[in-house]
Every structure is written in structure tokens, then in C-alpha cells.
Amino acid sequence: MLVSALALGFLGSLHCLGMCGPIAFMLPLDRESKAKKIAQLFIYHSGRLLAYASIGVLFGFLGKGLSLFGMQQKLSIGMGVLMILLVLVPTKIFDAHKLSRPIYTLLGKIKSKLGKELQKKTPDAFLTIGFLNGFLPCGLVYMALLGAIALGNAWQGGLYMMLFGVGTIPLMTTAAYSSSILSTPMKSKVRRLIPVFVVLIGALFIIRGMGLGIPYVSPKPMNAHMESTNIECHQP
Template structure:
């Protein structure tokens, strides 16, 4: 997968992070900037070196979160690559390209609240999260960046339809390395919004959760998916659409 192919993955993370604000924004802002009494878990009292300390916590949390995304991407890419090798079918990867772009269409509709199909996928992932959640007891109180790193690593496995949709792209790269790179690009796309959320708090969160913002972001993600499907249907290999579409791996 070329660097150019990663542009839409990064953009999906950037635009889809209006959804991350709802799921992750509250917790990261709570641990980095909120008064102690407002935090959802027992956190040790911090002195007012707030800006530097808060940024360290936000960066640690997001590093852990993106590391979990990359791990999931490597697992998904490795599994799909092994299955393709055993089957000897490159058509599996071609079919995956169609499916990955279809998932972007579904994600766009989900961000717009036009269709909530991905919410059912999130519900299926609750079982995994319920198993991981008890590990929280080992990291509270969240009193230093290292524990925020561990919190982010756990939070990266939270059931999320947006992450699942991008994992479909990672899966059909067919290799562990490319699967991890796809999820790194996605995670970096979500980073600006969550860094801002961690430092700016609830006022920004409320603004980003407005319907106009969600619909606008959803429409652009939807357009990425539709362009990808058009490219697949017309065989526009090597065209200008490559810059805007998720394309197959280099294999």
C-alpha cells in the first residue's frame, strides 16, 4: 500500500473523530484537565503544572490507544494474508477491496445517524470489552502518564464501529506490517481532535457533537466509500481516484 493510498484512511480518522469525541473525548479530557472531583475514577491530586502535565497525559493516552489499533491491524492483516495464502486466491483481496469501501459507505451513514447498522457490530464487541474492563483495577488511581498509556491501550479495544470499519481495510492488505500501517494512519487521523479535546474539554466536545458537524463529516466519508466503489466498478487503476480511494495492497 503506497503512502498515497493512506490519505483516505487518515482522512477517515480525522473526519470520523467526531464520533471518537463522544466515545473517548470525555474520558481523556476528564483525566487530563478536569478537577479531581469530576473525574470518573480515583485520580491522585495534581499540582497546577496543568498544561505540561495535562499534555503528557493526553499524549500517553493516545499513544496507548493507537498502539492497540496497530496491534489489531497487524493481527487482522496477518490472519487475512494467511487465509489467502492457504486458499491461493488473490480474488479474496479484490473482494476485500469492495467490502472495505462498502464499510466506508456504512460508516458515513453511521456518522450521519442515517443508519445505525454499525451499532450492532459494536454490540457484538461488548463481550471482548467486558473481559478487558476488569484490568482497569490495576491502573487506578490514574496518577501518572504511564498509567494513562495503559488506559489508552485498554481503551483502544473498546467496541467501536468506526474502528471495525477501518480494520476491514487493514485485514485485506494481507500482511501484518501493512495492516499495522493502515491502523497507524487511521489513529494519527483521530489524534488532532482528541488532543484538542484533552486540552480544551467539554466546550469543544459539545460543539463537535452537533448534528451539522456529524452530517458534514459523514457525507465526506460516504463520498470516499462511493468513489472507491466507482473506481472498483470502472477499473480506474492508476487514475486520479487513487488519491481519494482505499486501494488494494501492493501484493
């Protein structure tokens, strides 16, 4: 399941370039010193990973709370179904109910703070830019958060989101060097693949929640395993 976070981050990073690409391109990097430029990019990405890991821990903890009520398997199925629905249901439905208004309010505040930090060149500024960048509203981040919730563990949720962030590093680093990444036909092809991949991840979480007894993919529920063990122990 954790590998899916890396893949989602890598494929989804092309989609995220529309939001985060300009920020990466406008980073006040040192263009004269290659070593300093690499260090600045490292600090920037560290800030993003810290943000993703933090919200991953938070949502993983939420998933753990739900799991304590014996909902681990149902939670995984529910998050998988929700992932698929968010891909299939038109976004206009959400806009019609003005559910996106708080997101745009948050986006305005983050952009304002980012604008100030982009004027600086200190190490802490790069860390702050990366951290704020990690909180920018993004549909792919929301999908990854559903995965973090479904894992039902705070630390696994944090790791899932951090790996998602690691997957975005290659293209985001390229964006910092060049504003034009890949050809337009290639971009549209990859973007068409993203919804398909999200549906596959959703299906994977559904299979995981079904407890089919497939190692690492769909393990049996713990209580079912204990019951089968007890039956074997009582057999003459």
C-alpha cells in the same frame, strides 16, 4: 489510500468523543506542570496508537491471507461495498439479531479496567488507559479496520490504523483540556458529514479493486500487467 485513514480519524473523532471524550477528560493529568501534562498526554496517545496499530496488523494479516488466494482486487471491492452497506443499513437490524451483545460484554470489561487505571498517575497507567481506550467498540474503528483488511498487507494494515489514530489526536487532546468541544450545531453538521465520507472511502476501495490502471488510486492487477508485458516482448 493511507491518507483516507487520517481524514477518517480526524472527522470521525467528533463521533468518537461520545465514547472516548469522557475518558480523555477524566485523565489524571498533572494540572500544575505543563511539561508533565504534555508528557502524560503523549504516553496516553501512544497507548491508543499502539492498540490501533496492533489490531491493524492483525486484520491486515487476515487480508493478506485472503489475497494469497488471488482475491486482492475482489477483497478491496468487497470491503468497499461493506463500508457503504454499513452506512446505509439501519443499525436496528443488527440489534434485532443481538449481534451487538458480545460488543457490550467486552465494553463492560474494558470500562471496569479503565476505572481502576484512572485512579493512578504513573506513566504505565497512562499507557494502559490509552491502550484500553483503543479497544473500545466504535463504529468508525470498524470502518477503518475494513480498510486495513482491504489493503491485504499486515504492515500496511497496521500503518492504516495508526494513521487513523493520529487523525483523532487533535480533538481527543482538546477533550483532555475541556469537556465542551465545538458548538452543538457544528457537532451535528460534522456528524452528518461522517457517513458521506465513509461512503466516499468505500467507493475509493471499490475503484481501487477494479484495476482501472490509475496510478496510486486504481493500479492494474499484477497478473494483467505481466500479461501485457509478455505480449509486448513477443511482438516482432
